[in-house]
Amino acid sequence: MAKLPMKKMELIAMLTDSKKIVELLQRRGVVELCENNSDELENASVSSVVGSFDKFRNTASAAVDILDRFVPEKVPITAMFSGKTEVATDDFGERAMHLEKIMNCATELIRCSKKISDAADEVARIDVRHDILKQWAEFDLPLNFKGTATTSAFIGSLPYMTDADGLKELLPEGCYAEIVSASKEQTDLFVLCSKESEQETENVLRKASFLPLQEKEAKTPQQLINECIEEKKDLLKQSENAERRIKELASARRELRFAIDYLQMRKDKYEALNSLGFTENTFVLTGYIPEKYVEKLRNELEKKFTVYLDFTDPGEDEDVPVLLENSRFSAPVEGITKMYAMPSKKDVDPTPVMSFFYYLFFGMMLSDAGYGIVMVIGTSIALKKLKLEESMKKTLIMFRNCGISTIFWGALFGSWFGDIIQVVAKDYFGKNIDSVALWFEPLDDPIKMLLFSFGLGIIHLFLGVAVSFKMTWDEGKKLDAVLDTVPVYMTILGVAPLAAGILTDVPSILKTIGTYVLIAGVALIILTSGRSSKSVFGKFFGGLYALYNTATGYLSDILSYSRLLALGLATGSIAGVINLIGAMPQNMIVKTIVLIVVFIVGHTANMAINLLGAYVHTDRLQFVELFSKFYTGGGREFSPLTVNTKYIRFKEENINE
Numbered sequence: 314m315a316k317l318p319m320k321k322m323e324l325i326a327m328l329t330d331s332k333k334i335v336e337l338l339q340r341r342g343v344v345e346l347c348e349n350n351s352d353e354l355e356n357a358s359v360s361s362v363v364g365s366f367d368k369f370r371n372t373a374s375a376a377v378d379i380l381d382r383f384v385p386e387k388v389p390i391t392a393m394f395s396g397k398t399e400v401a402t403d404d405f406g407e408r409a410m411h412l413e414k415i416m417n418c419a420t421e422l423i424r425c426s427k428k429i430s431d432a433a434d435e436v437a438r439i440d441v442r443h444d445i446l447k448q449w450a451e452f453d454l455p456l457n458f459k460g461t462a463t464t465s466a467f468i469g470s471l472p473y474m475t476d477a478d479g480l481k482e483l484l485p486e487g488c489y490a491e492i493v494s495a496s497k498e499q500t501d502l503f504v505l506c507s508k509e510s511e512q513e514t515e516n517v518l519r520k521a522s523f524l525p526l527q528e529k530e531a532k533t534p535q536q537l538i539n540e541c542i543e544e545k546k547d548l549l550k551q552s553e554n555a556e557r558r559i560k561e562l563a564s565a566r567r568e569l570r571f572a573i574d575y576l577q578m579r580k581d582k583y584e585a586l587n588s589l590g591f592t593e594n595t596f597v598l599t600g601y602i603p604e605k606y607v608e609k610l611r612n613e614l615e616k617k618f619t620v621y622l623d624f625t626d627p628g629e630d631e632d633v634p635v636l637l638e639n640s641r642f643s644a645p646v647e648g649i650t651k652m653y654a655m656p657s658k659k660d661v662d663p664t665p666v667m668s669f670f671y672y673l674f675f676g677m678m679l680s681d682a683g684y685g686i687v688m689v690i691g692t693s694i695a696l697k698k699l700k701l702e703e704s705m706k707k708t709l710i711m712f713r714n715c716g717i718s719t720i721f722w723g724a725l726f727g728s729w730f731g732d733i734i735q736v737v738a739k740d741y742f743g744k745n746i747d748s749v750a751l752w753f754e755p756l757d758d759p760i761k762m763l764l765f766s767f768g769l770g771i772i773h774l775f776l777g778v779a780v781s782f783k784m785t786w787d788e789g790k791k792l793d794a795v796l797d798t799v800p801v802y803m804t805i806l807g808v809a810p811l812a813a814g815i816l817t818d819v820p821s822i823l824k825t826i827g828t829y830v831l832i833a834g835v836a837l838i839i840l841t842s843g844r845s846s847k848s849v850f851g852k853f854f855g856g857l858y859a860l861y862n863t864a865t866g867y868l869s870d871i872l873s874y875s876r877l878l879a880l881g882l883a884t885g886s887i888a889g890v891i892n893l894i895g896a897m898p899q900n901m902i903v904k905t906i907v908l909i910v911v912f913i914v915g916h917t918a919n920m921a922i923n924l925l926g927a928y929v930h931t932d933r934l935q936f937v938e939l940f941s942k943f944y945t946g947g948g949r950e951f952s953p954l955t956v957n958t959k960y961i962r963f964k965e966e967n968i969n970e
Contacts, residue, residue: 654946731888807831
């Protein structure tokens with residue numbers, strides 16, 4: 314079916330039903346709303362409500378992050394593929410009634426986290442203070458001591474190391490100086506002088522970069538150290554209590570996740586209300602809906618509400634969204650099309666066009682039947698055992714189909730985990746097996762494989778040209794369709810046997826036929842490609858330019874298909890080296906152990922690397938070589954109002970379920 318036909322929907326209903334109708338549309342997920350642009354209708358002001366939902370959602374998300382940090386959830390590796398938790402509508406409504414309690418729990422988690430954070434900051438500050446005070450531990454006077462009635466005291470440090478003799482030379486006569494502690498970085502000291510020499514002593518110390526110790530409390534260093542120790546203990550105890558409380562609240566993780574999704578749904582609903590147009594008693598909703606869902610939605614809305622519904626064909630100038638729907642064979646590669654661009658109004662959906670060749674090329678590039686078996690088994694188990702989201706399900710089906718193709722090509726080329734069959738037969742049973750290939754081994758005849766790759770490439774390109782022919786023909790430009798397609802076919806088919814003759818023997822009759830077909834194709838390109846020009850010279854040189862573009866463009870495109878050979882050889886060569894390394898030991902027991910270990914590790918790494926390579930280069934052959942012949946893209950993907958959740962999904966989420 315490819316691109317689903319769209320209808321423009323207009324709905325008029327009572328104002329009192331607006332929220333319920335929007336909720337129903339959100340659950341069904343089949344209508345993309347349009348903004349209200351009518352000056353005669355009023356818009357709803359929902360920014361403050363949306364802001365509140367956003368704030369509460371952020372609070373719940375922060376609470377979940379706190380639980381994930383302090384109480385990591387132990388989940389099996391399969392959970393990442395399991396998708397969202399299904400929730401019945403009745404259960405959803407019942408849990409929503411406890412939202413206030415859930416949000417109180419989230420607030421408490423945030424408060425506990427803040428206590429832990431604040432305590433950590435305070436402990437860091439105390440540790441710094443404690444390290445400073447430790448240097449003064451032997452000093453038995455209060456650190457804020459300023460002297461007596463007849464003396465003045467200075468307590469502080471110099472930013473360098475000195476000794477008693479150095480201080481004696483530095484200070485005025487009659488001063489008493491005591492070094493409390495000293496290191497390479499600084500000297501902590503106590504200086505006592507008479508009131509008369511206070512100013513002189515202060516000036517001397519200032520010039521020496523003396524830094525006075527700032528301490529307000531009249532306590533000795535040891536007393537202050539003891540206070541630091543006690544204060545730190547209290548802070549650590551508070552932090553432990555807060556962390557313990559977080560762990561006690563870990564059971565609320567499920568409900569907090571529910572709150573995140575619930576609040577996101579409420580936010581989306583109110584944002585949708587902003588798209589509606591309102592009168593005093595009614596509201597108007599417009600949007601796009603796939604034609605296949607029209608009757609089901611019409612029946613449901615008319616059964617539950619008093620509504621006026623009108624479904625019409627969109628205008629030519631409207632920006633109609635695109636929704637793809639393909640067969641079970643093609644649908645898994647829809648994601649590849651979306652990765653490139655959605656089809657525009659004039660485009661056909663390229664998914665069914667490329668799907669067969671996508672699987673074909675992927676299998677040729679990986680081309681190991683053993684790897685294909687692993688892919689098919691792994692994806693089949695995941696598809697059967699796990700509850701997957703639709704996008705993940707399509708991805709796994711795509712790789713399963715690619716695995717089937719890989720088994721097919723691997724069997725044709727005789728690669729089963731490389732040459733492991735031959736290695737085991739020779740080293741353990743003393744039998745020499747030349748080949749298990751059903752067709753041929755690319756390593757033994759790479760030229761044959763290269764020519765085969767080019768042949769498939771030509772067919773692939775011709776498919777793109779054929780689609781372009783159909784699109785032009787359907788537009789009513791039948792002559793243009795023929796003249797833009799047939800000469801290209803003739804030119805490429807004429808060149809093919811001549812070019813193949815450079816690498817292998819080609820029957821002379823084919824070369825002769827190819828020469829005549831090539832001449833005819835070139836002549837047609839020169840004579841017809843410049844037909845849009847009004848002058849003779851314009852037509853001629855336009856034809857030459859088209860010939861140049863055809864020759865260079867298609868040559869580079871066809872050469873691109875040599876990657877089918879390159880990646881296939883890479884997979885087989887590396888697999889063979891892995892088996893060779895594993896079979897190197899002479900002792901049979903050691904050989905068996907080494908072979909098993911090297912086999913598992915080596916083939917796992919080889920499969921992973923070449924899976925990535927096959928995926929990337931198969932995509933490239935579609936995007937660059939195939940799509941360039943007929944596809945422009947630029948369409949906008951259908952984006953309906955739906956349940957945009959992270960953790961849950963409704964059992965009756967879509968109208969067609």
